[in-house]
Amino acid sequence: MKMTGAEIIVRLLEQKGIEKVAGIPGAANLHLYHALKESKIKHVLARHEQGAGFMAQGMARTTGRAGVCFTTSGPGATNLLTAIADAKLDSVPIVAITGQVASAAIGTDAFQEIDTYGLTVPITKHNFLVRKPEELLTIIPEAFHIAESGRPGPVVIDIPKDVQQQSCTFEAWPVFKEPGKGRPVTTNEVREIALRINEADRPVILAGGGVNTEESAALIIKLAETNNIPVTYTMRGIGCISPNHRLSLGMIGMHGTRYANALIEEADLLIALGARFDDRATGVSSNFCQNSEIIHIDIDASEINKIKKADYSLNASAEDVLREIIPFIQVNKREQWIDRFSELKSEMPYVSAPEEGEDIFHPLNIIKSVAHHVPEDSIISTDVGQHQMWVAQVWPFKNPRTFISSSGLGTMGFGVPAAIGAALANPRKKVVCFSGDGSILMNIQELVTMSENNLNITVLVFNNQSLGLVRQHQELFFSKNYMATQFEAKPDFPAIARAFGISGMDLTTSANPLDDLMNALEHPGPVLVNVPINTSEKVLPMVRPGAPNKDMIY
Amino acid sequence: METKNQLIIELHVNNHPGVMSHITGLFSRRGYNMEGILCGTIGEGETSIIYLLVAEDEKLEQIVLQLKKLYDVLDVKVRKNYDHAVFYNIEKLLAKGGV
Known part of the structure; x- marks a missing residue:
């Protein structure tokens, strides 16, 4: 096959199943837009590149699959930076394809040239600068794989104009690998954690963005109900358990519920699932859960012991750990602990609003x-x-x-x-x-x-x-x-x-x-x-x- | 010469122009200190070895874990036995009187 770099990009996005892309054209990505004309991918024209980045995030956050956006070089790329940094901090998979000035012009301060690669190093999960059209055949599938695997995140692919324009010949299309889900967990590891939970008197689950999926949410509820464990969540964990569930403590942290923040301090075991102990959730972290043992399960090894030292940790997918652990969890009513939860809940009622009839604009x-x-x-x-x-x-x-x-x-x-x-x-x-x-x-x-x-x-x-x-x-x-x-x-x-x-x-x-x-x-x-x-x-x-x-x- | 509780992080990395910026960027972004750096290609030039001289302190575990996350970092080893002379006599690399 012989195709231009731009055609390769568009065909690969189609093969990945991308149906909609947000972006703005400009001098350095016109070849890409030219190739998009022949595609069934729907292009949504944003009016500012940051908007395009957040549209890609909106697609990704609601589906769990990588969202895609296109921008040109220079100001197109700098305008996008905030949306990329935002995706990094919230672990949202996006693939941003930025146009770059022609390879020969890189480094000359050419029109609309900035170092997109350099600027995006600290705010991406990974980034690529493409040097030859044939590299697109490996870089594009790899970019999606990185964005969607393990702890998701943003990936930038910076593609010079000439790389989009040049043709190359190749034998076959690459295969898109399934996103990586972390290492398998062993029965021994899971037994160890289950033992801690079964032996605890006052456990609390802290659920973060890493368990905000349908599968994980169902498993958390199963774990919580079996062993009667109150569940609180970070802002990124909202949606993993209904706030009206009898075991839900509501949100933790700066604007969380008073009883979540109080009960967690009385816990003897904190089970942190896909949560990273952000300061808005923990307050001053050295004061947070000083008297409880901590189990930390996270797919990102560098989150374990980063803020809070874990007594037991597993670097694996929290969903996998939950699935494996549930058979080892004993049924436990925990009457005393649940009574204490109810007591705090009535002592410290949730945020209050006037009756609706009195102030509808509250x-x-x-x-x-x-x-x-x-x-x-x-x-x-x-x-x-x-x-x-x-x-x-x-x-x-x-x-x-x-x-x-x-x-x-x-x-x-x-x-x-x-x-x-x-x-x-x-x-x-x-x-x-x-x-x-x-x-x-x-x-x-x-x-x-x-x-x-x-x-x-x-x-x-x-x-x-x-x-x-x-x-x-x-x-x-x-x-x-x-x-x-x-x-x-x-x-x-x-x-x-x-x-x-x-x-x-x-x-x-x-x-x-x-x-x-x-x-x-x-x-x-x-x-x-x-x-x-x-x-x-x-x-x-x-x-x-x-x-x-x-x-x-x- | 005294080693001041320092050690070497040995990185095996892909060799392309952006790799060094990912590594040095990680150190500045996360506020880690790097006392010395030594780098060269190995084999056919597809990959490189980087030696980073760092303090042996409580940040080391995080540094190693963060380095392991970098896509172009293929392997990370912590080395306590090394000849520190190379880092402390760096000026001897250039011949005396040379330009």
């Missing part, structure tokens, strides 16, 4: 109303800030991969393009994007992409006319010095939405705001709804930065 009430109204398998994306924490606290997530949010990097501007990616990958599902009047402006241009593709997305802008979560820190920890967090200009977001070609609605002026909100949710195409929020509302409870988790402000 952010928690709005979130609950929306949750009652949309199908259970809806996908919820958020931006970053107070609205994100409120959704994490009260949305009744029952299914893995339904909450997509920038957890590790905390990137404002994530919500809208990630919702687009989610909608592209799940055309039959309802997608709701919760955003804020701060965050939405960071990628508002993607409302055009939403409009152009007529996606079934409802964007709710929680509008408190401020950078609410930062303002909250200033209120609590910086003597109410609201430096640079209160907006003076008040954009008319529904008008902006309409200008971009999607429906816009403002509940501020609505006679029947709840009815209007429900109508907006039922509207089949893209809608933006402005939801006025009282500026003084705070995300509570909260761990003061630098304080131990159990001392929460509430």
